[in-house]
Structure formats: C-alpha cells, structure tokens
Amino acid sequence: MKYTRVPELSLKAYTDGDATDRRAFEAALYDGFKYFGFIILKDHKVGHDLLRRAYNKSAEYFALPEDDKMPFFRADGQRGYTPFGREHAKDSKYPDLKEFWHVGREFPEGSPLGEIYPSNVWPDKPESFRDTFLELYDALEEAGMVMLEALAPSLDVPRDFFRNMATDGNSILRLLHYPPVPEGINPNAIRAAAHEDINLITILVAANGGGLELLDREGNWLPVETDPDNLIVDAGDMLARVCNDKIPATTHRVVNPQDGKNESRYSMPFFMHPHSKAMLSCIESCKGDGAKYEDITADAFLKQRLREIGLA
Ligand SMILES: O=C(O)CCC(=O)C(=O)O
Ligand SMILES: [Fe+2]
Numbered sequence: 001m002k003y004t005r006v007p008e009l010s011l012k013a014y015t016d017g018d019a020t021d022r023r024a025f026e027a028a029l030y031d032g033f034k035y036f037g038f039i040i041l042k043d044h045k046v047g048h049d050l051l052r053r054a055y056n057k058s059a060e061y062f063a064l065p066e067d068d069k070m071p072f073f074r075a076d077g078q079r080g081y082t083p084f085g086r087e088h089a090k091d092s093k094y095p096d097l098k099e100f101w102h103v104g105r106e107f108p109e110g111s112p113l114g115e116i117y118p119s120n121v122w123p124d125k126p127e128s129f130r131d132t133f134l135e136l137y138d139a140l141e142e143a144g145m146v147m148l149e150a151l152a153p154s155l156d157v158p159r160d161f162f163r164n165m166a167t168d169g170n171s172i173l174r175l176l177h178y179p180p181v182p183e184g185i186n187p188n189a190i191r192a193a194a195h196e197d198i199n200l201i202t203i204l205v206a207a208n209g210g211g212l213e214l215l216d217r218e219g220n221w222l223p224v225e226t227d228p229d230n231l232i233v234d235a236g237d238m239l240a241r242v243c244n245d246k247i248p249a250t251t252h253r254v255v256n257p258q259d260g261k262n263e264s265r266y267s268m269p270f271f272m273h274p275h276s277k278a279m280l281s282c283i284e285s286c287k288g289d290g291a292k293y294e295d296i297t298a299d300a301f302l303k304q305r306l307r308e309i310g311l312a
Contacts, residue, residue: 037250
C-alpha cells in the first residue's frame with residue numbers, strides 16, 4: 001500500500017463495529033503506522049467541549065505574565081512549566097520556539113504508586129485548570145489504550161500486551177504554546193525542530209493552525225493537517241524499539257508561520273509511556289534476523305533521552 005497523505009481512520013468502526021470492521025481498522029492502523037508512523041483518528045470519544053475548554057484554559061494560562069508562570073518551573077522539566085527557549089531537539093543546536101506545561105499521572109492520595117513519579121504542580125489561575133487537564137488526561141489515555149489494543153494483533157502479541165505496559169505508565173500530557181515568532185530570531189530556530197517522540201505512541205490533539213510536518217520515506221516534508229476535532233496518532237521510539245523498527249518512529253517538526261500570519265499556535269500532545277519498570281525488549285514476531293536493540297527498562301531509556309534534549 002502506498003499513501004500520498006496520512007490515512008484517516010474512524011475509531012467508531014473499531015469501538016462500535018462488528019468483527020469485520022474491527023479487523024479492517026486493525027489492518028488500516030498497522031498499514032498507516034508502518035508506512036508513516038502516523039495516522040489521523042476521527043470519530044473518537046474525546047468530546048468537542050472538553051477540547052475547546054482545554055484550549056481556552058491553555059491560552060489563558062500562557063497569557064499570564066512570566067512572573068506568574070516561573071514559580072512552576074522545575075529543572076527536570078517533567079511537571080509544570082517550561083519557559084520559552086529551554087528544550088531543544090536531540091540533534092539541534094537551537095532551542096525550540098515554544099513554552100509548555102506538563103501534567104503527569106495523578107494517583108489517589110496515599111497510593112503507594114504516588115511515589116514513583118514526580119507529583120503534579122498546579123497553578124491557582126486560571127480557574128479549573130487542574131480539573132480540565134486531569135479530565136483531558138483521562139480521555140486521551142482512554143483513546144490511546146484502545147489504539148494500543150488495536151495494534152496488538154498485527155504484531156502477534158496478546159491484545160492487552162501494550163495496554164498492560166502502559167497501565168500506570170509515566171504518560172505525560174503536554175500543553176504547548178508557540179508564541180508569535182519574535183523578530184530577529186536566529187533563522188535556524190523553528191517552533192519544534194525535527195525530532196522523534198520518545199514514548200510508545202502519542203495522541204496529539206490537532207492544533208488550531210498548520211505547521212506540523214512529517215518526514216516521509218522519500219525524504220520530503222509532508223504537512224499533517226486535519227480538523228482540530230480529530231486526533232493525530234504517531235509512533236515513538238519505544239514502540240519502534242520493541243518492534244525492531246517495523247513501525248518507524250517518524251521524524252516530525254513544527255515549522256514557523258509561512259503565510260504572514262504570525263500568530264500563537266497551541267497544541268496538546270499526550271505522550272503514552274510504559275510504566276517505569278517495563279522492559280523494552282524486541283517482540284518475537286519482529287525479530288527477523290535478530291533484535292537490533294538491547295533490552296532496556298522504559299525508565300532508563302527515558303532518562304537517556306531526556307539528557308539528550310536538555311531536560312535532565
Ligand atoms: O505541536 C505539534 O503539533 C507537535 C508537537 C510535537 O511534536 C511534540 O511536542 O513532540
Ligand atoms: Fe513530537
């Protein structure tokens with residue numbers, strides 16, 4: 001199968017369809033993932049109202065003065081606020097033109113699991129910030145779990161294989177703000193330099209503006225554009241690693257505005273991670289001539305990659 005654009009799949013066909021619909025969805029997901037490492041997901045259950053509310057809260061937060069935001073900056077960048085110009089892609093010298101906020105997993109008070117990941121921090125304004133983003137975290141995780149489940153049969157692993165890996169996982173919701181590109185900025189600096197995501201899969205709430213591009217097999221940058229109510233799903237390094245690159249962690253970037261409209265851009269990727277102790281080890285059906293990568297725990301792999309992007 002050859003594609004000229006990122007395929008669009010309807011999640012409803014999988015969740016509400018019969019066995020034939022589900023098999024067709026699984027095949028289309030696997031084909032899209034193998035070809036591009038990206039698919040677009042429509043008819044999902046993350047509500048339109050929740051997405052609009054989340055975008056509004058995100059815009060309200062980033063509009064606050066820097067003095068209100070900096071108290072939530074943590075050096076490791078894993079929770080709370082990361083200011084403009086801090087993160088750079090693994091192979092880029094120039095910082096990305098973005099600021100962001102990270103929400104991690106919340107455990108019920110007193111849960112022993114609460115110790116394993118850094119605690120969330122929360123701003124006191126805007127109002128309902130915490131509730132909105134915990135709701136979005138759960139909704140995106142739910143959609144992601146279904147995708148992980150739908151992927152399993154194609155790789156000949158039990159249906160709950162990836163779901164189990166991601167249960168209590170170190171998944172992160174990132175609220176991103178790319179401000180208007182400042183004048184006089186180094187021409188090599190872009191909103192998000194070419195990179196691959198670190199995690200298993202990313203469920204990206206499509207932004208309210210263009211700019212996202214993936215690097216296709218011919219080495220061309222292909223815009224990934226869709227209705228802002230749809231979700232974009234892409235495969236990260238951890239998934240590529242366990243399936244021996246059968247599914248690629250596709251390089252992507254966000255370019256600066258090119259249409260003369262130098263406006264803020266907001267997006268909200270949800271990075272689905274395995275739980276820290278999960279072993280990233282090559283799936284039997286993908287071994288072929290042998291595993292290309294050594295076994296490593298999800299936690300060790302994450303730490304290695306965070307150092308490479310200047311966040312640890
Ligand atoms: O803003 C976007 O559309 C993509 C962001 C992204 O690729 C990332 O944060 O890893
Ligand atoms: Fe990314």
